[in-house]
Amino acid sequence: MTPDAYQWSPMAAMVMFGQTCRDVATIEPGSVLDRYAGLLDRWMHRTTAMPCEALNRVVQDGCSKHELRVGQAGKRELVSDLAKRTVPRDWLERHWPEILTKKHAQYVAKLDGVAKDRHVAYTGPSCALVLAVLFDSLEEIDDRLAAAHAAISQSKDPHDESLRAAIAAFKHGASLQQAGRAHGVTVGHLERWLRLLAQGTAESASIVACA
Numbered sequence: 637m638t639p640d641a642y643q644w645s646p647m648a649a650m651v652m653f654g655q656t657c658r659d660v661a662t663i664e665p666g667s668v669l670d671r672y673a674g675l676l677d678r679w680m681h682r683t684t685a686m687p688c689e690a691l692n693r694v695v696q697d698g699c700s701k702h703e704l705r706v707g708q709a710g711k712r713e714l715v716s717d718l719a720k721r722t723v724p725r726d727w728l729e730r731h732w733p734e735i736l737t738k739k740h741a742q743y744v745a746k747l748d749g750v751a752k753d754r755h756v757a758y759t760g761p762s763c764a765l766v767l768a769v770l771f772d773s774l775e776e777i778d779d780r781l782a783a784a785h786a787a788i789s790q791s792k793d794p795h796d797e798s799l800r801a802a803i804a805a806f807k808h809g810a811s812l813q814q815a816g817r818a819h820g821v822t823v824g825h826l827e828r829w830l831r832l833l834a835q836g837t838a839e840s841a842s843i844v845a846c847a
Contacts, residue, residue, distance in 0.1 A: 698770030
């Protein structure tokens with residue numbers, strides 16, 4: 637696959653290079669795996685990325701709904717425990733054997749971490765499985781993600797002076813977390829600035845010039 641392919645949507649790249657998924661076994665309508673497959677199909681056709689913060693919010697709401705914990709320490713169950721009970725065993729044996737062999741309430745980082753981490757790149761299938769386990773329909777998942785995305789997009793930006801001060805601190809060697817804490821700016825806002833900077837937008841350029 638050429639570097640240019642990464643500018644296309646996942647589905648467009650697959651069609652262009654003739655790479656398709658293998659046939660899957662019959663999936664019961666309305667099951668966890670049906671939702672999982674449906675999410676992946678929809679996501680393959682997306683042309684924009686879903687912010688990690690929106691995913692975190694939705695997953696944490698789902699965990700709260702099922703009274704699951706999101707942190708590593710604790711006695712309450714996790715998403716991986718719910719998956720162990722609701723996802724067919726033969727499918728887990730093939731794709732997630734660590735879920736089958738885990739102890740009760742034992743943290744499985746590459747699945748349970750989806751509920752909390754914003755700075756780890758979790759795969760689309762991992763995120764889709766978590767959402768499919770937590771919620772009952774694709775429509776509910778889509779609605780929740782869209783609402784979370786809208787709420788984040790409409791959130792008020794921090795004062796320009798605070799953002800500029802945090803950017804200056806980051807440029808002088810502080811980590812994103814340190815710079816944000818020192819000047820009352822969220823890491824999410826600093827990450828947005830870095831994203832704009834990487835894209836070379838005018839908005840980011842003006843902020844950088846003042847920092």
